[in-house]
Amino acid sequence: MLEFHDVTKRYGNGKPAVNNLNLTIEKGEFVCFIGPSGCGKTTTMKMVNRLIDITEGAILVDGKNIMKQDPVELRRSIGYVIQQIGLMPHMTIRENIVLVGTLLKWTKEKKDERARELIKLVNLPEEYLEKYPHELSGGQQQRIGVLRALAVNPPLILMDEPFGALDPITRDALQEEFKKLQRELNKTIVFVTHDMDEALKLADRIVIMKDGEIVQVDTPEEILRNPANEFVEEFLGKDRLIQGRPDVTTVGQIMNSTPITVQIGTTLKSAITKMRDERVDSLLITDSDNVLKGFLDIESINNNYKKAIAVEEVMETDIYSVSQDSLLRDAIHKILRRGAQYVPVVDESHRLVGIVTRATLATLVYDTIWGDGTEFEEIVAHAE
Amino acid sequence: MMEFFATHGNELIIKTSEHLYISVAAILLGVLVAIPLGVLLSRAPNFADRFISFIGILQTIPSLAILAFFIPILGVGKLPAIIALFFYSLLPILRNTYIGIRDVNPGVVEAGKGMGMSALQSIIKVEFPMALPVIMAGVRLSTVYLIGWATLAAFIGGGGLGDFIFDGLNLYEPSLIIAGTVPATILALIADRLLAYLENRLTPEGLKDSYETV
Known part of the structure; x- marks a missing residue:
């Protein structure tokens, strides 16, 4: 032109x-x-x-x-x-x-x-x-x-x-x-x-x-x-x-890279134990290649405790995730709109690499509004 | 008074119209020459300032002397009178045209150029209309001066109301001097009012209010 x-x-x-x-x-x-x-x-x-x-x-x-x-x-x-x-x-x-x-x-x-x-x-x-x-x-x-x-x-x-x-x-x-x-x-x-x-x-x-x-x-x-x-x-x-x-900022830069997961094949009993040990109410489920398969929350365990043995029987497979390269603002938008507590972060082959929770966002917002960015640098450094 | 009108009434009308003729002819010539010249000068601002100073110097030559200079060249009568007066009309019109155009908001001129106006279109559609109030002020000033100065035309046989004044001087007759002066003054006042009205009419609609608020 x-x-x-x-x-x-x-x-x-x-x-x-x-x-x-x-x-x-x-x-x-x-x-x-x-x-x-x-x-x-x-x-x-x-x-x-x-x-x-x-x-x-x-x-x-x-x-x-x-x-x-x-x-x-x-x-x-x-x-x-x-x-x-x-x-x-x-x-x-x-x-x-x-x-x-x-x-x-x-x-x-x-x-x-x-x-x-x-x-x-x-x-x-x-x-x-x-x-x-x-x-x-x-x-x-x-x-x-x-x-x-x-x-x-x-x-x-x-x-x-x-x-x-x-x-x-x-x-x-x-x-x-x-x-x-x-x-x-x-x-x-x-x-x-x-x-x-x-x-x-x-x-x-x-x-x-x-x-x-x-x-x-x-x-x-x-x-x-x-x-x-x-x-x-x-x-x-x-x-x-x-x-x-x-x-x-991309999601990959601020995510928590050590989400609490269990592998497929794990029994519900040990899943509950893990939840208690890690003090979380929800677990991400991956296969042996670390590919994200679904999630399990405390409610579904409670409902199915008597009927099922392994996590894959009761896990929710319809799971929403974001790519680690996607922009943070899009992730924020999606979390807020879905009312979700967290979003798993995956790489291009859908392998789980991290998690963004509402707590992560709260820290980020805090720094943007009140901080001069130094705390934010620390989060990034920490996450990496 | 009545006696004066009875003897000089006819002559008064003739002299007044002569006077008007000389002034109007000179001012028209002045307008025809000075406005285009002023527009041209606005295209060459470096040269313009020097040129205008030069015309300013010419203007300081006493008017009687100018009239006298023209006798060997153009002889006596109305024509040399008109030409001499024309020279005097130039400066105010020229200067006001130049300044009026120079001071048009450069943003507006640039906008016009950027829109794709040719140089001529820019002058006709933008610069001239916007400078018109200033140009008209120059014309008005020139006209009023010229009607006064036209009395000197009588000195080189140009006629006009100056004849009464010179006769009055030669014959020690104050009534004749007054008979020349009062009509000239009235003419000048009428011309001033008429031109003020014309100026108002010619000022573009959109500029009027903004001038009032300034």
């Missing part, structure tokens, strides 16, 4: 503002460019619609070199949302929304229809079409700014810190709204920001830049989990690395 090939931008003879940048963005992807000011993120974005010209290299949109297209035509085919909102104060909201339509000489009927269609997307009443920008709040104005970029349905939209000037509450609401909209409309978005929370929240992939070069390109999860270097770590900030942990 959008390709950068060895793109360099130099002003005068100085150090390049963007140096030898290579990147491919897929259709429907939401990519955030982030970095300290002067890192070249905005320059990179503005080269796409030729508000800034490339010095060396090529940018392809849908396989076509942008330098071979008329810049005015090119810009009309790419949505653009700028930081200061940039609504035309002397035009009504309707005229603002369909501005590109006007430039493309759409008929009045087509423009009116499109304006009504679009304003519904952001849940503003149609009467707003007749208002002027200064009559709207900042948040409403930027919603219109976004609609204006969508007006002629461009597949690619460039956004230059669009929510930067808004108050935090409005910004949050708009981010959610916009992310939803982007998923529905399946647009490719290039989004420049300096706000890491915003990037983590919105992006499918984050491009971290410094001094005109890409430092790391990855999904938010991957960046939190494996920051490429110290710069990225610093840029993320320690707080975020800790807070981000439940998002990226």
Whole structure:
């Protein structure tokens, strides 16, 4: 959809503002460019619609070199949302929304229809079409700014810190709204920001830049989990690395790796003895290869004590487990939803490797909320 | 008073219309030249500041001297008067056009460009409408000055209300001086009001309230 090939931008003879940048963005992807000011993120974005010209290299949109297209035509085919909102104060909201339509000489009927269609997307009443920008709040104005970029349905939209000037509450609401909209409309978005929370929240992939070069390109999860270097770590900030942990921690990292088990073939009598010795009310049952077969709780032993001899006769085989590679947040969700006391953890061949209990989660939540992460490190170290 | 009107009434109407003709012609020329020039200057801001200072210096030449300079070139009569006055109208209009366009919110201009407006579309649809209130203020200022200065046209045979004033000076006749001054003042006031009304009409709807709140 959008390709950068060895793109360099130099002003005068100085150090390049963007140096030898290579990147491919897929259709429907939401990519955030982030970095300290002067890192070249905005320059990179503005080269796409030729508000800034490339010095060396090529940018392809849908396989076509942008330098071979008329810049005015090119810009009309790419949505653009700028930081200061940039609504035309002397035009009504309707005229603002369909501005590109006007430039493309759409008929009045087509423009009116499109304006009504679009304003519904952001849940503003149609009467707003007749208002002027200064009559709207900042948040409403930027919603219109976004609609204006969508007006002629461009597949690619460039956004230059669009929510930067808004108050935090409005910004949050708009981010959610916009992310939803982007998923529905399946647009490719290039989004420049300096706000890491915003990037983590919105992006499918984050491009971290410094001094005109890409430092790391990855999904938010991957960046939190494996920051490429110290710069990225610093840029993320320690707080975020800790807070981000439940998002990226795998079950394997926090599980208790010594669950209480009995093998198939064990008699109920010795199972009860084991329960008493280990002070648990439930046992996991495995076969000789340590493959998880089922579980047995105190209640079923009590009900079947007289009829059965071996554990496999009364065990519950419908057992729910998670893989050790799955993300902790998913496991938490499943435990909570099922109201289960614990979830066994298995490897790819369904062999039992550990267990996550409600107690494990309680410790984790405690550390996330109150701790600075050191206790958490200990749990991980302990579990390993 | 009535006696004056009886003897000079006809002449007064003719002189007033001459006066109006000279002023309006000069201001129209000024608008036609200075506004496009101001827009052009806004594309070359480095050059613009120097150019505007230069025009500013020209403006300091006493108006009588300018009128006198034009006699060898254009002779006497209405044309040199109009041209001399046109030079005086340039600066306020030019400067206001330039500043008005320069001060249009750059975010809006960039948005327009990013949307795919050509340079011309950006000027016509965005920059000019938004700068219009400032440009109109320049036109208004020029007009009021020019109506006053047009009395000097009489000095080089251009006619207008200045004729009354010069006659009055030569003949020691204060009533003639008043007959030239009062209508000129009234003309200037009327022109000012009319242009204020026009300015209000031309100011884009969406800009009006925001100006009021500022």
